Amino acid sequence: MRTAGLKLLRLSAEAAANLIPILDVAADAAMALDVADTVAQFWRLAKDVTAALDFAQNGPRSFEDLQVPSGDYEEFSSYDDFVKRESGQQTISKMFGAAGDGYQYHHIVTQGGANAKNIPAEQLQNTDNVIRLPTLLHEAVNGAYLGESPVKGMNMYQWLKTQPYEVQREEGLKILRQLDILK
Numbered sequence: 001m002r003t004a005g006l007k008l009l010r011l012s013a014e015a016a017a018n019l020i021p022i023l024d025v026a027a028d029a030a031m032a033l034d035v036a037d038t039v040a041q042f043w044r045l046a047k048d049v050t051a052a053l054d055f056a057q058n059g060p061r062s063f064e065d066l067q068v069p070s071g072d073y074e075e076f077s078s079y080d081d082f083v084k085r086e087s088g089q090q091t092i093s094k095m096f097g098a099a100g101d102g103y104q105y106h107h108i109v110t111q112g113g114a115n116a117k118n119i120p121a122e123q124l125q126n127t128d129n130v131i132r133l134p135t136l137l138h139e140a141v142n143g144a145y146l147g148e149s150p151v152k153g154m155n156m157y158q159w160l161k162t163q164p165y166e167v168q169r170e171e172g173l174k175i176l177r178q179l180d181i182l183k
Helices: 002-017 023-057 114-118 135-144 156-160 165-178
Strands: 103-107 130-134
Touching: 023 130, 023 135, 103 135, 130 135, 135 165, 156 165
Parallel strands: none
Antiparallel strands: 103 130
16 A cells, blocks of 8 residues: 555656656656556556465465475475576476466575575475465565564574574474465
């Protein structure tokens, strides 16, 4: 709502600038760009909402339902190798591509921060750690990581970075269960 309000205020200011000679051309160009950006954001949000509502209609999922479709466990040396990327003329094999419209990939054990240095990439970038979630639910999960942790003065994300992989994984799965994403 805040973003929409700021966008409306900006569009109003640009419309008012049309009353001033010379500024009117620049204001028209800026307004056209803002309108195009607003329309694009609306369509992204519409896709995100549709994906989240479709997901929510079927209730919590099993872990296997959240995993990327793969016959077997697969691990990768980087996140770029996990998603569809091209390296020069060759396409890297064993790729899953983008998560899809209204979806994002989520790492149960986060890939950044201290984990990037302390945990092997293959342990972070694999089909048991990366799941597919609707974008809006992914944002809710990320928000939960900002909640309270067992240590006063640290949020869950800060605290988890100090824990071993197994603890981070269990807490990540616990958050998914608390949000009724995972059975």
